[in-house]
Every structure is written in C-alpha cells, then in structure tokens.
Amino acid sequence: EVQLVESGGGVVKPGGSLRLSCAASGFTFRNYNMNWVRQAPGKGLEWISSLSSSTTFVYYADSVKGRFTISRDNANNSLYLQMNSLRPEDTAKYFCARARGAVDVWGRGTMVTVSS
C-alpha cells in the first residue's frame, strides 16, 4: 500500500523550532519529487515547499523562506521539514505530499501549534 506518514508535530512557543518527518512506503521514493502542504485551522491549502527527487531543485513559499528547510533521505524513504523561528501564523496541519503534477498521495498530516 502506498503510504505517507507524518510525525513530529506539537505545541511550540513563538520563536521555537520543530522538525517534521514523513515516512514513505509502498513506492520507489527516490523517483518522486516530494512536497509539504499546510492547512491552517478552518482555512484552505497552502503549498509551502518542494524538493526534487535528486535534491537538485528546491522551492519555498515566501511565507516560510529563510525559516524552513526541506530535506530528504532516499536511503530511508524519508522527507523532512526543519522549521525554525516559528510564528503563530505557522499554526496548521502539515501534509506530506507526493506529486507528479497533481498530488496523488497525501499523508494524514501532523498538527503544529505555535502559541505562548
């Protein structure tokens, strides 16, 4: 079964850091570009970061550029998102997403709450 499982979310104070992980299974992870998409409570979807299969291409939304770092470990079928200098507006569910054009596989998401 093709699956993405996120972990690492939690409650953190403004200015704090978190590292999200996404464990992939059921497909050849190294062949796919991978992405993070987030959704604030009651709001729509926001594409925040992409990393190509060979890590030669990386993208960040302006809202997270300079604070978040995406990385991957193809040997261990894992995607990561290091989040620093967190702000209250980063409060959201973070989804790991496999995409070739459309996102055909989504994880269940991990919730990040930034609050003092």
Next chain:
Amino acid sequence: EIVLTQSPDFQSVTPKEKVTITCRASQSIGSSLHWYQQKPDQSPRLLINYASQSFSGVPSRFSGSGSGTEFTLTISSLEPEDAATYYCHQSTSLPGTFGQGTKLDI
C-alpha cells in the same frame, strides 16, 4: 504567482442534484489543473487530474473540463457522501497554488 479563484464559495445542495464548480486562473495554465475533495478531519483526495482525467477509483459522477483559464468540476447526481470542500490546484508553475475552496452542504 498564479491565482486560482473558485465559485461559488459555498453551495447548499440536495441529493441527486447536478452541481458545477468553477475555477478560474489568473493566467493560462493549459490543462495543468487538478481537483480534490476534502472531508472534515481528512486529507484531500484527488478526483480529477489534468483538467479532465478521472483518478483511479473515483466515481463516474465526477467529471472535469476546461483549459487555459477556465475549468469546471461537475458532479452529475449528488450523493450524500459528496458533502465536502472541493479545491482546484494548478501545477504549471511553482508555487503550486490552490483555489480557496468550495464547500458543498447537503
């Protein structure tokens, strides 16, 4: 950044009704437009990719059309389980932007 605008934002509907949701792009995106369904507390689910291609396992009552800057998602005969929020998404360029969502209330 390419902006996607969906209409309507909200629609109250009844079972067996035909529903059409529109997504307009701020510039031409060819056919790189995809549709998702999201139910409360669930991840989005791909319904239609590249404007009109039904994704595996999606009921035939869901269909998509359009190209360039105007696209539609049609549900031919609404079922109660179709109560959800629907999003369009363009992948022609990064960032992969989403529409604001259309909530169907049954």
